[in-house]
Amino acid sequence: MNQSSRTPEGRNPEKEVMIEIVGMHKWFGEFHVLKGIDLTVEKRERIVICGPSGSGKSTLIRCINRLEEHQRGKIVMDGIELINNLKNIERVRQEVGMVFQHFNLFPHLDILDNLTLGPIWVRKTPKKEAEDLAMHVLEKVHIAEQARKYPGQLSGGQQQRVAIARSLCMNPKVMLFDEPTSALDPEMIKEVLDVMIELAREGMTMIVVTHEMGFAKSVAHRVLFMDYGQIVEENTPDEFFKNPRYERTKLFLSQILH
């Protein structure tokens, strides 16, 4: 890939590497899910991953914060290599925020407590300070007035925005999104995407697994297409949608863009 094919604005001119994945393989039992992934993500870079279900895209980003363990190759996250070492893994997880398809908020805690749990217990921030931070972040995702409600009392879109806020409270260097809008009703997708776009404007390094192609077009520096556990195609959004190079990509795009 040559430098000129990427959109340059918003990216760090010094090309600091944030995540480096080299020759990474993963198996679920006998099943070979990821077959030799090579991927370098720069600081402030935004990547959208798409592909048919079962192609391994979720597994790939779950490997980056070690929710899944890879069996061959290496993953280096901001200079820390992910190996079988609890301290390393916990350090990486503190730096990587993750947003799930099904929000996974803590239903027994109210919104504010959901947000302050990490800062208080992991970062050892004083309670008052953590709550100020949480309120600030809640305002950013336009949901500050719900701070004392419980997750079960919010709509899906609101819950997902809280989930994003919960990750942001840990002040992460990278945000991973695992199909953040696919469990939402259509009218709620936009409010979540808007929050993600704002986040992108602030220069957050993001890897997003999604089929929201509008989002990919307007926000991503690169779009990756995965199939059968491999990165099949990788390009700027413009090129990716206009001139997909491979048959499988064309077929996939024709299925999701009507």
Next chain:
Amino acid sequence: MQPETPRNLDQEIRPPVTHIGIIGWIRENLFDGWLNTLLTLLIVYFLSRVIPPLFRWMFIDSVWVGSPQECRQATGACWSIITANLRFILFGFYPYNQQWRPLAAMLMLFGLLSLSRDRNRWSKRLGYAWLFGLLAMGFLMKGGFFGLSEVESSKWGGLPLTLLLSVFGLTAAYPLGILLALGRRSKMPMIKALCVVYIELIRGVPLISLLFMGSIIFPLFLPEGITINKILRAQVAIILFTAAYIAEVVRGGLQGMSRGQYEAAESIGLNYYLTMRLVILPQALKIVIPPTVSILISAFKDTSLVVIIALFDLLKTTQSVLSNPEWMGFSKEAYIFIALLYFLGCFSMANYSRKLEKELSIGR
């Protein structure tokens, strides 16, 4: 043209009187169809035959304070078996003139329990109050300092003994059970195997045999001259037994937790201990409140099994009174009385668990 708004949209109509309130309830629940009507009438007839004589026996023809002779002449219940022997039933062989001490200890316990009912009052200070209170209770019971005469624990009995065995039994078994449940789900094979073996072994034997083992077999293994208090041995047996059951119930709750909760906790960097303490256990333990309380209630009642190793708990002191020839034959009254005491204990536990469930379900 705009269609006209339906007229009744903003005016509420109350449902017919026969469908709400007491009348509605009676119609719906008691006289709903001929079968229900028949059953209702039958039950009313049955109650009308049973309640009045029972009431007469319990309250009108009964003797509340009197000698056994008066009791035998009366046709009603002989409550004087309770009133005349109350102190023995409640305190067993505890020295008669010192019985204010177990009474004071029990009042302290009840005081602390009722203080702890409200979760808003749970604090470090209350924890210290419990610590201090328990020490003070032990001191009151045992004596030997500050001019209080020493009372051997072999003389402890009655209600204080029952409460001692259950309060310590339940409070120690609960955390132990949680640890066992976590151990059984551990990824470390040794810990997992140990917990599985422990739980299955304990669940495989009746409590009675554990109590026997504690009181007869266990001392055989101790070196000459060392004895361990009998109450303590029974206490340990009860704790070990109850913990195994708690463990299985808690494990059920842990299995009910979705994978996503673990992942969310891990992804914000919480370690295993914090994930369990802050995210998983609060939810899992709440789900299993009803079965947990069932176990605690049955453990409370099972403390009465210590009679078989000759500890004089509430049940045994009552039976001793009944074996006194003067009071022989009034077992109905005596058993009704201790059933009432046990019921009060169990009912308040059940009641508290319902209150707790309600409070914890706020916002969900």
